[in-house]
Amino acid sequence: VSAVDLDLAQGAVGAAIDAGAGDAEAYASEAARREVRAHGGTVESLSAATQRGIGVRAWIDGQVGCAFGTDFTPAGVAAIAARAVEAARVADRDQYAGPPAEPGEAPALAGLRDPSVAELTTEGAAELAVAVERAALGFDRRVLAVEQAVYVDSDERVAIASSSGARGEFADSSCYAYAQALADGESSRETGLGFGLGRGPAGLDPAAIGREAGERATEMIGSRKPPSRACPVVLDPTVAASFVGLIGGALGANAVQRGRSPLAGMVGEPVASEAFALRDDGLEPEGFAAAPIDAEGVPRRRTPLIEEGRLLTYLYDTSTARRGGAESTGNAGRSSYRGPPAVSASNLIVSPGQLGFADLLREAGDGVFVTDVAGLHAGVNPVSGVFSVGASGRAIRDGALAEPLREFTIASDLVAMLKAIRAVGASPRWVPFGGSVSVPPLLIGEMAIGGS
Amino acid sequence: MTAGEALLDPGVAERVLARALASGGEFAEVFAERRRGLTMAIDESRIESVQSGAEEGAGVRVLSGGTTYFAHVDGLEPAELERAAAEAAAALGAERAEPRPLRANATDPLPVEQRPEAVTAERKAELLRELDERGRAEGGEIVQLQASYAEGRREVAIANSDGLLGGDDRTRVRIGVQAVARRGERVETGAETLGGHRGFELLEEEPEAIATAAARKALTLLDASPAPAGSMPVVVGGGFGGVLFHEMTGHGLEADHVQKGASVYAGKLGEAVAQPLLSAYDDGRMPGEWGSDGIDDEGVPTQKTQVIAGGRLTSFLYDGLTARREGVASTGNGRRESFRHLPIPRMTNTYIAPGEAEPEAMIAEVKKGFYAVSFGGGQVDPATGDFVFGVSEGYLIEDGRVTAPCRGATLIGNCLEALAAIDAVGDDFWMKTGMCGKGGQKVPVGTGQGHIRIAAMTVGGTEL
Numbered sequence: 001v002s003a004v005d006l007d008l009a010q011g012a013v014g015a016a017i018d019a020g021a022g023d024a025e026a027y028a029s030e031a032a033r034r035e036v037r038a039h040g041g042t043v044e045s046l047s048a049a050t051q052r053g054i055g056v057r058a059w060i061d062g063q064v065g066c067a068f069g070t071d072f073t074p075a076g077v078a079a080i081a082a083r084a085v086e087a088a089r090v091a092d093r094d095q096y097a098g099p100p101a102e103p104g105e106a107p108a109l110a111g112l113r114d115p116s117v118a119e120l121t122t123e124g125a126a127e128l129a130v131a132v133e134r135a136a137l138g139f140d141r142r143v144l145a146v147e148q149a150v151y152v153d154s155d156e157r158v159a160i161a162s163s164s165g166a167r168g169e170f171a172d173s174s175c176y177a178y179a180q181a182l183a184d185g186e187s188s189r190e191t192g193l194g195f196g197l198g199r200g201p202a203g204l205d206p207a208a209i210g211r212e213a214g215e216r217a218t219e220m221i222g223s224r225k226p227p228s229r230a231c232p233v234v235l236d237p238t239v240a241a242s243f244v245g246l247i248g249g250a251l252g253a254n255a256v257q258r259g260r261s262p263l264a265g266m267v268g269e270p271v272a273s274e275a276f277a278l279r280d281d282g283l284e285p286e287g288f289a290a291a292p293i294d295a296e297g298v299p300r301r302r303t304p305l306i307e308e309g310r311l312l313t314y315l316y317d318t319s320t321a322r323r324g325g326a327e328s329t330g331n332a333g334r335s336s337y338r339g340p341p342a343v344s345a346s347n348l349i350v351s352p353g354q355l356g357f358a359d360l361l362r363e364a365g366d367g368v369f370v371t372d373v374a375g376l377h378a379g380v381n382p383v384s385g386v387f388s389v390g391a392s393g394r395a396i397r398d399g400a401l402a403e404p405l406r407e408f409t410i411a412s413d414l415v416a417m418l419k420a421i422r423a424v425g426a427s428p429r430w431v432p433f434g435g436s437v438s439v440p441p442l443l444i445g446e447m448a449i450g451g452s
Numbered sequence: 453m454t455a456g457e458a459l460l461d462p463g464v465a466e467r468v469l470a471r472a473l474a475s476g477g478e479f480a481e482v483f484a485e486r487r488r489g490l491t492m493a494i495d496e497s498r499i500e501s502v503q504s505g506a507e508e509g510a511g512v513r514v515l516s517g518g519t520t521y522f523a524h525v526d527g528l529e530p531a532e533l534e535r536a537a538a539e540a541a542a543a544l545g546a547e548r549a550e551p552r553p554l555r556a557n558a559t560d561p562l563p564v565e566q567r568p569e570a571v572t573a574e575r576k577a578e579l580l581r582e583l584d585e586r587g588r589a590e591g592g593e594i595v596q597l598q599a600s601y602a603e604g605r606r607e608v609a610i611a612n613s614d615g616l617l618g619g620d621d622r623t624r625v626r627i628g629v630q631a632v633a634r635r636g637e638r639v640e641t642g643a644e645t646l647g648g649h650r651g652f653e654l655l656e657e658e659p660e661a662i663a664t665a666a667a668r669k670a671l672t673l674l675d676a677s678p679a680p681a682g683s684m685p686v687v688v689g690g691g692f693g694g695v696l697f698h699e700m701t702g703h704g705l706e707a708d709h710v711q712k713g714a715s716v717y718a719g720k721l722g723e724a725v726a727q728p729l730l731s732a733y734d735d736g737r738m739p740g741e742w743g744s745d746g747i748d749d750e751g752v753p754t755q756k757t758q759v760i761a762g763g764r765l766t767s768f769l770y771d772g773l774t775a776r777r778e779g780v781a782s783t784g785n786g787r788r789e790s791f792r793h794l795p796i797p798r799m800t801n802t803y804i805a806p807g808e809a810e811p812e813a814m815i816a817e818v819k820k821g822f823y824a825v826s827f828g829g830g831q832v833d834p835a836t837g838d839f840v841f842g843v844s845e846g847y848l849i850e851d852g853r854v855t856a857p858c859r860g861a862t863l864i865g866n867c868l869e870a871l872a873a874i875d876a877v878g879d880d881f882w883m884k885t886g887m888c889g890k891g892g893q894k895v896p897v898g899t900g901q902g903h904i905r906i907a908a909m910t911v912g913g914t915e916l
Contacts, residue, residue, distance in 0.1 A: 070506075084504070
């Protein structure tokens with residue numbers, strides 16, 4: 001069985017050409033993954049495995065087909081390549097389809113892999129998960145239990161090659177830990193999530209992760225439903241990130257070109273308040289989506305998307321760039337070797353503003369601080385941008401946090417919300433919800449709250 | 453020969469289990485799987501995104517002293533399986549334990565009449581073109597239409613140290629349509645799906661009807677007003693309306709949540725949690741249904757489990773591990789996304805049994821309320837019971853009549869209160885398909901019910 005390297009990817013490309021493809025591309029990956037779940041001071045489960053796979057895309061005169069598999073023997077790779085060619089024959093011709101013509105030179109990018117991931121022993125990983133749980137339990141005696149304290153890490157190698165000359169390989173690592181704390185809320189239970197992420201275990205602070213879970217759970221004790229009204233809303237970074245992720249999706253050229261984006265036809269127009277600036281940054285090593293090249297071998301780059309509230313560009317891969325008369329922004333993504341390549345944001349970064357958290361609350365005056373949202377997959381219409389989602393958080397009264405609130409909805413549409421941003425906080429946080437997003441808290445001037 | 457023996461030779465399985473218990477442990481299991489799939493889509497009236505997948509591999513787990521040790525490998529070479537067993541056992545250091553000899557459990561996979569692999573890809577592409585045409589025929593305001601086709605086959609084999617040896621051969625087919633309607637600046641979407649644990653025969657009868665339904669939903673929404681906000685009676689439609697029960701009750705009945713005290717239903721077995729008119733089931737054996745399997749992913753035959761009888765809570769849903777902890781039998785709800793995942797308690801097909809109310813009468817009794825025909829999906833926190841649902845098609849009810857369509861509505865509430873507030877269950881009944889996510893694993897589930905009415909529920913809209 002071959003290792004994941006350029007030879008393997010090139011071999012798959014060759015096999016697809018031999019099977020009748022005009023052009024072909026291969027994406028191979030291999031990842032050592034480990035997951036520890038702790039509960040009640042001991043390890044509940046420990047999983048460790050290496051998983052590998054290869055995805056092949058074949059073009060025959062504008063017809064595109066994909067196949068994936070896990071058999072890395074020469075016969076296995078040939079079979080995957082042949083299935084990609086067979087799939088292409090079913091597709092209709094797309095005049096814009098094809099591999100990147102001149103993929104360009106991939107930049108050297110340091111900081112994607114922390115060797116401490118591979119050095120951490122199983123016992124070390126277990127201790128980390130248990131320490132997260134202990135910190136949550138120790139935060140407050142009202143924390144009854146931690147439903148789950150989890151540590152996950154991944155050490156990955158990727159190799160990409162195509163018949164048009166794109167080629168590259170890289171290694172990256174990532175790890176994260178989280179805990180879901182349960183607090184005794186008199187008549188009901190309250191839950192709180194704490195999490196942290198980094199390139200290696202040294203980047204995680206188990207005490208802080210556990211403390212956040214405990215704090216979020218206990219601060220919800222005694223929460224009740226707020227009255228329905230329109231008011232200023234402050235979004236916690238964990239919540240803001242989900243919305244930024246949706247905006248990143250709406251900026252993908254595929255959605256725009258096919259009339260399925262609320263931001264279609266708005267380049268050059270104001271789409272947000274002047275306080276808001278957003279960029280896609282595939283070269284920022286702190287973000288997990290960073291890589292020297294995208295999923296079709298085009299160099300990753302830094303692309304300003306919104307500045308002073310004005311929309312500058314969409315995100316493109318090779319075929320949407322051809323269709324839109326633009327240049328690829330290096331935004332071809334694959335969720336894994338299994339997912340077919342498609343336009344997607346890399347790291348989305350919201351530029352920090354001036355106000356500290358206390359100043360944001362003061363600026364809000366009287367409103368709601370939203371710490372959690374639920375039902376995003378069901379409550380947001382990605383085509384129109386209209387949303388109504390479940391939320392919980394705290395009241396803001398006289399510029400300071402007041403009683404906890406639950407079981408209410410926040411509703412608006414994405415562009416209206418962006419335009420209503422009154423201030424952007426000064427302290428951003430990396431959040432893994434909605435993709436890979438770095439965002440500070442956001443103050444929205446007015447939003448509809450649905451409660452009692 | 454059982455369904456799994458072609459995948460996992462019993463002799464190999466015995467060696468793998470012996471290796472897994474070489475350093476101790478109370479239980480060991482090997483789960484082998486071969487999966488094949490084909491997906492394709494039509495968008496802008498062009499067939500695209502054709503993808504074929506093939507993966508095989510195995511997962512080995514060892515239980516010891518309350519801890520589960522798990523490793524998985526790609527490929528089914530005997531040497532690789534033994535390596536996975538050695539990896540799973542690596543952290544253990546006790547006396548060797550002996551697995552019991554394997555005995556084959558005769559379980560029949562669910563029948564499939566027409567193997568989808570035997571149908572040409574052109575026929576599947578043709579079906580997508582028919583869906584596209586049918587949806588667009590609903591009118592010029594339908595500006596975009598996407599339709600997808602997916603077929604998948606999972607052959608699985610399971611052997612464990614208690615002597616179980618079983619297998620299953622599962623074929624699923626599903627199609628979906630999403631339509632976009634536009635009038636001036638207004639853009640709305642409508643979606644519909646059809647799926648089953650069946651072969652291509654699923655698509656023999658009028659599959660194009662889902663394209664018509666999706667397009668009509670989108671067109672209806674063009675005339676929709678912003679949804680109301682506030683507390684009111686809510687009538688929920690059948691089929692995918694059952695996702696409400698799935699979220700607000702089903703997840704809270706999964707034994708892993710219950711045992712950790714992270715379910716609002718913990719300690720409520722035998723108690724009245726709903727009005728006497730309500731009975732509900734989880735049934736992994738419903739013929740042809742999306743959430744059905746012959747056996748669960750631990751080799752236990754799937755079964756029909758009554759979870760609520762006349763308003764009383766009668767059972768939780770168990771996998772092997774949670775059942776073992778309580779000294780009860782698994783209810784056949786141990787499911788996993790693939791060989792790369794550990795089994796956990798999951799729903800199969802979950803539904804509220806038909807009642808006696810006529811849907812029209814149920815609506816006629818409401819002076820001012822909301823009619824949620826279908827949902828985009830929902831989410832629940834089983835520990836607090838708080839849930840939220842996005843309404844994909846909803847209408848106002850005024851003076852007993854369904855009136856204006858509404859957009860952007862969300863239903864929000866707490867499980868125990870909402871379940872107890874169901875005051876009518878309709879005599880109509882049907883099932884729909886869904887994909888359910890939990891602990892990072894997605895599995896196919898069925899949801900179902902007839903129309904139901906909730907006496908009071910919060911509708912979150914923008915119309916204050």
